[in-house]
Structure formats: C-alpha cells, structure tokens
Amino acid sequence: MTDQGSDSGASETGPAVSPAVDAQHARLEDHADFAHVDDGFQRLWTPHRMAYIVGDRPTDEPGSGCPFCTAPDKSDDEGLIVHRGTHCYVVMNLFPYNPGHLLVCPYRHVSLYVDLTDEETEEFTALTKDAIRALEAASGPHGFNLGMNQGAVAGAGVAAHLHQHIVPRWGGDSNFLPIVGQTKALPVLLEDTRQRVVAAWPPT
Numbered sequence: 001m002t003d004q005g006s007d008s009g010a011s012e013t014g015p016a017v018s019p020a021v022d023a024q025h026a027r028l029e030d031h032a033d034f035a036h037v038d039d040g041f042q043r044l045w046t047p048h049r050m051a052y053i054v055g056d057r058p059t060d061e062p063g064s065g066c067p068f069c070t071a072p073d074k075s076d077d078e079g080l081i082v083h084r085g086t087h088c089y090v091v092m093n094l095f096p097y098n099p100g101h102l103l104v105c106p107y108r109h110v111s112l113y114v115d116l117t118d119e120e121t122e123e124f125t126a127l128t129k130d131a132i133r134a135l136e137a138a139s140g141p142h143g144f145n146l147g148m149n150q151g152a153v154a155g156a157g158v159a160a161h162l163h164q165h166i167v168p169r170w171g172g173d174s175n176f177l178p179i180v181g182q183t184k185a186l187p188v189l190l191e192d193t194r195q196r197v198v199a200a201w202p203p204t
Contacts, residue, residue, distance in 0.1 A: 067094075068105045068161040080190060082134075082197050087120045088127050092194050093165070098173055099193050100139055102131050102166040111160050112150055124164070130202050131166050137200035138193075141168035 064070055071079040071091050080092035082102060093101040104127050106120050116124060128146065135141055145167040149156035 066109060066158065066161050068103075068158060068163060069109055071105075072107060076198075077191065077194070080194055082194060083127065083130070083201055085123050085127055087117075087123045090127050090131055092190050092197075094190070096190070097145075097167050098169065100135050100141070100168045100197060102135070102197070104128050104131060104164040104166065106162055109161050111162055113148060113162060116162070128164060128166065131197075133202050134197050134200045135166070135168045138196040139168060142171050143169040145169060 068091075071081065072084070072089055073079070074081070076082075076084075080094065082090040082092060087108070088104060088106045091103050091105060093103050104124055106116060106124065108120065110116060110120075113121075132144060135144070146164065148162065148164045149159075152159040
C-alpha cells in the first residue's frame with residue numbers, strides 16, 4: 001500500500017480541498033483534461049436557440065398562441081418592434097438570418113397576401129420600402145432578400161399569420177456555417193440592431 005502521507009492534503013478538521021476548486025488556484029479548464037476525441041472542429045455554442053427548440057409551437061388561431069398577434073401588445077423593446085403603422089407593423093426576426101432581418105406583419109391575423117384589404121396592402125408595401133431605406137441608412141447592406149412563404153409546405157414557420165421577410169445581405173455573408181452546420185454567426189445583438197434601425201427609420 002502506498003503511503004500518501006501529508007501530500008494528500010488531508011487535515012484533522014476536514015477533508016482535503018482540491019486546488020482545482022480552491023479559489024486561490026482557480027483556472028480555466030483545459031479541454032485536454034476531459035474525455036474526448038479530436039475531430040478538427042470548433043464549436044459555436046448557441047444555447048439561446050433552445051427557446052425555439054423546446055418552446056411552445058405557434059398555433060393557427062389568433063391570440064396568445066401566435067407570436068405576431070402578441071408582439072404588438074408588448075412594449076417596443078420587449079416585443080422587438082421597429083415601427084408601428086395603422087394596419088401593419090415591423091418587427092425584428094427573433095432568429096435572424098443576418099443582422100437587421102426584419103418582418104413586416106399585418107396586425108390582423110390573416111395567412112395569405114391575397115387576403116389583405118386594400119388599406120393593409122398599401123401600408124404593407126409602404127412599410128417594406130421604409131424598412132429597406134432604414135436598413136440602408138443603418139448598416140449599408142449590398143443587397144436584400146425579400147419574400148413571403150405562403151403556407152407550411154412553402155416553408156412558413158408561422159403559416160397562419162402573414163409576414164414578409166426583409167433580409168439585408170453583404171458580399172461574403174454566406175459561408176459553410178448555415179450551409180453545412182445550420183448555424184448562423186451574428187456579430188451584433190438584436191436590441192442593438194433594433195435601436196439602429198429605429199434611429200434610421202424614415203420620418204413620416
């Protein structure tokens with residue numbers, strides 16, 4: 001049997017305190033200390049997306065189950081609202097493709113573009129133009145993707161409530177992360193982006 005002697009760190013008053021948990025010996029844990037197999041990859045941890053993965057799914061009915069019905073009931077900063085119109089509003093996409101990814105939505109819970117009234121259609125279009133102008137002033141994108149997914153089969157995440165995507169684009173903004181890893185690296189926080197777009201919104 002090996003005699004551990006005083007090197008074990010034991011004392012008469014209590015168990016040994018490992019230097020690893022001693023505040024005086026605190027250090028970053030080296031990944032090499034853990035069981036692993038090197039695979040050549042680096043990890044971009046995105047725990048905030050768990051809210052989307054495990055959260056309640058949007059419902060087809062208007063009201064509390066629809067994120068585009070509930071957003072206007074919140075304050076602008078809490079609901080990530082950029083601009084409120086009479087019939088439609090503009091909101092940040094909670095899971096953006098690029099910084100400044102905006103959504104134009106009617107207040108009314110309607111699923112198809114052809115179901116908008118003439119007044120809603122006019123403002124929907126006007127807010128789309130204003131959003132583009134605000135993004136141009138706020139961040140100088142090189143281009144835009146505009147689009148509406150009509151129905152779940154077309155890729156709409158919230159098919160029951162119409163929303164148009166406005167995605168600012170820059171040269172070289174698409175790389176292996178979204179293509180291979182289904183992950184998008186975003187260099188700026190949503191609220192910081194929202195404030196910049198709000199400040200650049202065209203005067204009415």
